Amino acid sequence: MAEVRFKVWRGDAGSGNFVDYDVPVTEGWVVLDAIHWIQANLQNDLAVRWNCKAGKCGSCSAEINGKPRLMCMSRIEDFVIDGTIMVQPMATFPPVKDLVTDVSWNYTVNQRIPPLAPRPPEADGTWRMQQYDVDRVQEFRQCIECFLCQDVCHVLRDHQTWAFGGPRFMVRTASLEMHPLDTENRLSLLKDAREGLGLGYCNITKCCTEVCPEGIHITDNAIIPLKERVVGEYFDPLATGLKNLLGWKREPRT
């Protein structure tokens, strides 16, 4: 394959700009291979975060030709336009150096979500679940925390509304809230637009689903079902009245 010109963003939290590197790429290379080649042959101080190179660690998130992608899962031939590829760090989070960004804010959001609160165990000290009860939440467990969904979400990226937890933490909350053993109620946390996760900030534009490298249906299977649960709890007096009338609080857990 011919030489490809990589325009790589170089800089830190203060400033930065795109620098051109001509890379002799081999067929089958992914963008991370080219970044490693630049690091090994041209710029030893080029900073890039990576680990597994197999799309499972979620470390090498970046924007390739403006699209949030994992560099290790992006084949070069799919992105070359006029012999050039642009690589830059995630735009939502502040750059630390070159392609490495500071994603620590996400971990502070994670701390706000109450963990799993399982119901009391059965007589033999264990819990039993049916497979069809956990199929739904197993999709959410595929998340590799690459934070590409956080990067592309316009609420964080453009509006910089940090009261919104972001798609990643809607997925995590959904995985707990829909868990068949869980007894915790996180709906008030989801609804709270000041100190909670601010679910109402999401306006369902589905970009998080489009960029998820694990193919998780973030909007349809996590965010919208959570929105519907909040509607049922706070915006549907008919459902609330019926539940009270019929004595349906939450389904029995034992």
Added chain:
Amino acid sequence: MNATPTFPPRTPRPLGTTQRQDRWWLEPLLNFIGFTTFVGYSLWVTFSPTGPHGLNYEWPHRPGPGWTYLSPFYSPLFGPTWWHFSPAILVLWMPLGFRATCYYYRKMYYRTYFADPPACAVSDTKFWQRKPRSYQGETAFPWILQNAHRWFLYFAIYVLAVLWIDAFQSIFFRAPAGQPGLHFGLGSAVLLVNAALLSAYTFGCHALRHLVGGSVDCWSCSRIGRARHKVWQVVSRFNEHHMLWAWVSMICVGLSDLYIRLLAMNDVPLTRFPWL
């Protein structure tokens, strides 16, 4: 716990700023053309119930042979004597509200008409914000009203039931002599397909998916949980293609009205399948 990050805010970028080099503008453009065309046609249909040959929304004009094609824009047909405007106005708020608050249409019009954002990783407009970083999304008026989607679903199911009845009344009818009559024309097929496509759209609704079973955490340990899980799976199957059903059902509603309107205006001949 306050989640305000420690890093400084970035300078807001103008609308449309992006490093994307693909044709990201094509999808919102096509949506704009398609949806605006439908809205324009709907407005024309709503405010032109009559034509040179009488009513435009039903064929044959009553009293007819018994069977009737009724435009889905005018169904269920209400005609109170005190109402002097188009009867469509009394009906259209139900499907309009259902579609306006639909999760798919929200995505479409937030992107297409409000540029919030116009496409993924493309900078959105700040025009709708009263001051910098005052985005409120669906937490405040007017977009908090999107939470009424479930209420419009109830009305949409009622309208859908009436559309199925309309489709069957265009086939089976009571003949003037009191005998059961049978008619099957192109209009009957159109109304049946229309009702079927609207069913696929309505029964893939996210709110319905929640109501039938999505609200349950533990199906195996709740009352009729197994049955609710099965129904939830069926609704989920339709839900996977909600966008497709939204578009084809919307286009079919327009085409159904167009066919009946052309019949009523004597612009096309009645097509009747000869074997029935």
